[in-house]
Amino acid sequence: MPDWITHILSALIIAELLKVRKKSLLVLGVLLPDLLCKLYLLNVFTNIPIQLTTFMSTFHELVPAILASVLIAFFFYKNLMEAMILIPAGTLLHFLLDATTRHYFYTPWWAFFWADEYWILLFMFMIAYLGILLIKRFRNGNTGCNMHAQ
Numbered sequence: 001m002p003d004w005i006t007h008i009l010s011a012l013i014i015a016e017l018l019k020v021r022k023k024s025l026l027v028l029g030v031l032l033p034d035l036l037c038k039l040y041l042l043n044v045f046t047n048i049p050i051q052l053t054t055f056m057s058t059f060h061e062l063v064p065a066i067l068a069s070v071l072i073a074f075f076f077y078k079n080l081m082e083a084m085i086l087i088p089a090g091t092l093l094h095f096l097l098d099a100t101t102r103h104y105f106y107t108p109w110w111a112f113f114w115a116d117e118y119w120i121l122l123f124m125f126m127i128a129y130l131g132i133l134l135i136k137r138f139r140n141g142n143t144g145c146n147m148h149a150q
Ligand SMILES: [Zn+2]
Pocket: 001, 033, 034, 060, 094, 098
């Protein structure tokens, strides 16, 4: 499973490529499946019964996660249309990225990396994101050098 930095980078790459204005909504959507399923840890720190928190792991399944992301989008009522598109799209992106890594218990044939090789994806996405930022900077004529600016 890719780590959270890789998930965030994937959302930022898509946001840069598609010129998404509200990148934070896409980033929220891409983190939601992992954040929601980690809510079961609440019973470690609080007196919430374990029966109420164990079902949270179902939010790392595609359909419950998409439904939860649509419901969470209603909290962003000022940008409801963007939220209704970007948060579920981010959640879908999360599962696409998760599908690139194999887990030891089930091994999908389409997965490229083993679960403990998350750093390969992290490195690839860091290079891709930095490359996109550099290309955008040079296309806009902003090289970061102010020596000639007057
Ligand atoms: Zn995941």
